[in-house]
Amino acid sequence: MYNQKKTLYTEDGDILNEKHRNLTLKGTTANKGIAFGKISFLKRVASEFDKVKIRSINAECERFEKARQHAITQLSALYEASLEKLGEQNAVLFQIHQMMLDDPDYVSSINEVIRKEKANAEYAVHKVALRFEKQFLEMDNDYMRGRASDVIDISRRINEILMMHAGKIKSKGISFESDGPVILATDDLAPSETVQLDQHTVTGIITTKGSDRSHTAIFARTMGIPTVVCIGSKLTKRYEGKFAIIDANTGTVYIDPDEETILKFNEIKKTDDAQHSHLEEFRGVPTKTRSGRKIRLYANSGSLSDIDLVKASDAEGIGLFRSEYIYLQSKDYPTEDEQFEIYKEVLKGMGDKKVIIRTLDIGADKTAEYFMLKPEDNPAMGLRAIRLCLSNRALFKTQLRALYRASVYGNLSIMVPMITSVEEVTETKKIIEAVKKELTEQHLEFKDEVEFGIMIETPAAALISDELAPYVDFFSIGTNDLTQFTLAADRQNADLVKYLNPYHHSVVRLIEMTIQNGHAAGIWVGICGELASDEHFLGKLIQLGIDEMSVVPSSVLTLRAKIASLG
The missing domain is CATH 1.10.274.10 (PtsI, HPr-binding domain)
Structure with a gap:
């Protein structure tokens, strides 16, 4: 029946589109896009097990x-x-x-x-x-x-x-009915299940639970699968085999859509595909605004194996190489030589393009057992990043020695995360000078002039950016941490998502202040947080005077095209 707003409901309480009588389910977008296919529910082996007495x-x-x-x-x-x-x-x-x-x-x-x-x-x-x-x-x-x-x-x-x-099942893993393109439906997907999916068969994913910040959502974005999560109990197995359309741009799933709706979303998908083809026109061209202002457009990376992805993206360099993943992959502290070999290969792989390597950012949500860090009530504000490095100088010197030794193989820049004071910068530079002296005495080759920068990701650093600028060659703004610290909202807490507003005037003012103070001191200013990939905020960043952006490789051509359309 209809309510006062003329919204039509099924007997089960699902919403029917007024005009076309299409059954729609609403959820949260985890990865944008349009997908067509038959709904197929994920099948797993038994998840609960009876207790059986054993002999031995x-x-x-x-x-x-x-x-x-x-x-x-x-x-x-x-x-x-x-x-x-x-x-x-x-x-x-x-x-x-x-x-x-x-x-x-x-x-x-x-x-x-x-x-x-x-x-x-x-x-x-x-x-x-x-x-x-x-x-x-x-x-x-x-x-x-x-x-x-x-x-x-x-x-x-x-x-x-x-x-x-025990011979109870023939093969492990997940299964689902597959007769042509499939929209996979389930309660939630584990990361190991998501990565097993064949992107040619599974055109989209819909879940009753989950989060747009979960590992599964991240994997879906990386794999380019349109995904809608958190649909809730409305998504039931009575929809098994039904043809559906996922409009992951709005978080809507259309069940048994009528012909007009199918035609509509076919056109939207064609437009999306054409837009993707249009992006190839921007491969190999400089990143410039309409007025000719040059922007450095780099890509983020976490390992040597990412280099092919970065190069394929047509990024102009690496704006953030997360060195902590070398530590997270190791069962013990990686040696100087182990790190040197990785940094060397990254630099050689990128040729003469700039590679900005961030020094160790262990702590908070990233840790390894062998560090034996004490439990903290709020690790995001605890012993992490530069604080950890300055409290364990032997650890820090090992990394810096490896970096400087590798510097002769490419265009290296070094940046330090989580700075809050001038003293942290000057102490870091003293250690660098000590490292360079040691390498000279040991007759080990290195570049003496390596560009040195810091990350602006705390309100403290942004507020004293005028005092910090004379000591460095560049700033790189980390908007993820800057937003959570400025707004006192833990970005790992799903309940606080509504408070994590990167467009909040306080965050924007800190970004603007940092850019102005950097330029006043004659240094360049970049940005490497999620806000760098935000097309809606891009115009504001250009207006504020940002010089460089480092984004996920898949966003490079999209942003280059967008920048070319801006004044």
Whole structure:
């Protein structure tokens, strides 16, 4: 029946479009785009396991151990396979999963259930997974809460392997009905499930739960799959096999759309595809505004394996190389020579193009066990980045030595994150001078003049940017942290998303202040946070006088085209 606003509902309470009587479901956009296909619900092997009495405890523990080792091997292969598809900064999640499978508490807890309850390994794994999930979800730290889905993912993997070994299933993983293009529907997707998807078969993803900031959403964006999440209980299996259209630009799913709606979205998709083809016209041309003002358009990178993606994107250089991923991939502190080889290959790979390498930014949501950092109530404001480096100078010197040794192989710039004071900059420069003196005494080659910059990602740094500018060659504004610190809203907390407004006047004023103070001191100013990729804010950044932008590789041509249309 109709309500006063003439909105038509089905018996189940779903909204029908007034004009065309199209059934629509609303959710949250995780990755924009238009997709067509039949809805197919994801099928998994059993997720709950009955308790079965076992005859031999030792044999069952050994069975679990074999499955665990098998899972670690799978994850190692998945990491390698994901590098090209997802990039290093996303693929590293599968290395984190490997480390979780090696966690002594997790392993001993499963063995304890097997021994104490004389229970089968599948039951023990499932029981411990639920216990760990509950513990993670109850933690105050958002990064740790995010590990809840990871422990379920790794536990599901072990149980699939156990069932395969027992002959209960023939193959592991996910399945769904596939007769032509498919819109995959599910409660949520684990990262390991998302990366398995065939992009030629799965044209779109819709979920009842999830978040536009989840690993799955990030993976979907990287893979270019239109995705709508958080549809809720309206998305049910009664839609299995129904033809649907995802309008992920508005977060709308059309079920059994009429011909007029299909034609409409076919035209929208054609326009989107044509726009993509139009972008190729901007490959190989300088990034300039209509008035001829040059903007340096660089790409972000997390590893040596990302270099091909950066080069394919036609970026003019690397504006942010996240060196912390070298540490996150390692089981112990990477040596000077190990780091040197990576930096050298990155610089050689980029030829004469600029490569800005950010020094270690471990802490907050990025950490490795061997650092043995103390638990913090608010790690984002704790011992991280430059604070960690200055409190462990041997660690810092090792990285700086590797960087300067690699400098002879390309066009290196170094920048330091999370600066809050002039003293942090001067202390860093003293360490650099000490490193250069050591290298000279050891007759090791390096470039003496390496461009040195800092990240402006705290309100403190922005407010004293006039005092900081004389000590550096450039500023790079990190808008993600600058926004969360300015607005006192943890960006890892999904409940605070509405408060994380990067367009807030306070954030914009700090950006403007930083640019003005940088230019007054004769240095260039760049931006490398998510705001750099925001087409809607691009005009404002150009107006404010930004000199450089570093974005995800997939955004380079889009932004170059947009910049060319601006005055």
